[in-house]
Amino acid sequence: YGVDLVADARWFGKAETVRKGHAALIEAVPQAHVDFLRSLPFSVAFGDFFFCHAGIRPGVPLESQSPQDLIWIRDAFHDHPGLYPKVIVHGHTPVPEAEVMANRVNVDTLAWHSGTLSALVVDGAEKRILTVEGRPFQS
Structure with a gap:
């Protein structure tokens, strides 16, 4: 989805980084994709x-x-x-x-x-x- 998340141990456990990444993903992922994933068993x-x-x-x-x-x-x-x-x-x-x-x-x-x-x-x-x-x- 074009969200750049740093995949290394330096950001794990850093609440602000996790919050920003989460917010960026929520913004980037279309609601139709979220709805589809939630519909799966x-x-x-x-x-x-x-x-x-x-x-x-x-x-x-x-x-x-x-x-x-x-x-x-x-x-x-x-x-x-x-x-x-x-x-x-x-x-x-x-x-x-x-x-x-x-x-x-x-x-x-x-x-x-x-x-x-x-x-x-x-x-x-x-x-x-x-x-x-x-x-x-x-x-």
Whole structure:
């Protein structure tokens, strides 16, 4: 959207910089785009897969997951050794290369920083990771 945000550790935690960046983004992003993003579901189930940002709370039915957990959960989800009702495809927790496990697939390879963008390809019963290398974001 043309908003120049400095992507380095110097601005993290600096309230005024965050406020200015937030205000600039609010000004730059068209309301139609905001409305579209707000209309999207927090998760999508497709076949044997459940897609969400961060993960799910073990023991809670998929249809009853809270938006808070779908966006923010980490430890309870990652540490769960058992299977889930579907394979959970998620990000939110960066890893050097995508992880494919029996109960979940993590595709967060920190693309903005690493330049590596990963995705899950599902072809029938076959799962594979597609990875493309690019340039990391530079401020």
